[in-house]
Amino acid sequence: MHELSLAVEVVHLLETHAHELRRITRLTLDIGTLSCVDEQALRTALETAMAGTLAEGADIEIQTVEALARCQDCDQTFHPPDRIEPCPHCGSFKKTWLKGEDFKLRSVEGIPA
Numbered sequence: 001m002h003e004l005s006l007a008v009e010v011v012h013l014l015e016t017h018a019h020e021l022r023r024i025t026r027l028t029l030d031i032g033t034l035s036c037v038d039e040q041a042l043r044t045a046l047e048t049a050m051a052g053t054l055a056e057g058a059d060i061e062i063q064t065v066e067a068l069a070r071c072q073d074c075d076q077t078f079h080p081p082d083r084i085e086p087c088p089h090c091g092s093f094k095k096t097w098l099k100g101e102d103f104k105l106r107s108v109e110g111i112p113a
């Protein structure tokens with residue numbers, strides 16, 4: 001399961017804060033709309049993966065990052081709803097993704113060690 005491996009990865013990142021934080025109370029994740037992450041499944045997987053760690057019971061905030069692409073033919077940027085959407089300006093399918101594939105831990109808050 002995709003979300004479970006992501007959750008395990010997040011917990012590894014959280015554990016790197018163990019020397020500065022006694023407990024993690026809140027974490028914020030940036031998730032791009034193209035990353036194919038199911039938010040609810042991710043929350044459930046995180047709650048499971050964080051149990052017994054310094055982040056047990058922490059609030060999970062998920063920020064959705066809207067996809068942004070630049071057309072390789074006309075150089076305009078646009079917000080495609082999915083990966084296959086052509087450029088609305090010229091119809092080209094050649095695009096460079098600028099945003100939307102993100103999956104990152106944006107911030108962590110907690111009680112200092």
Ligand SMILES: [Zn+2]
Pocket residue numbers: 071072073074075076087088089090091092
């Ligand atoms: Zn275009």
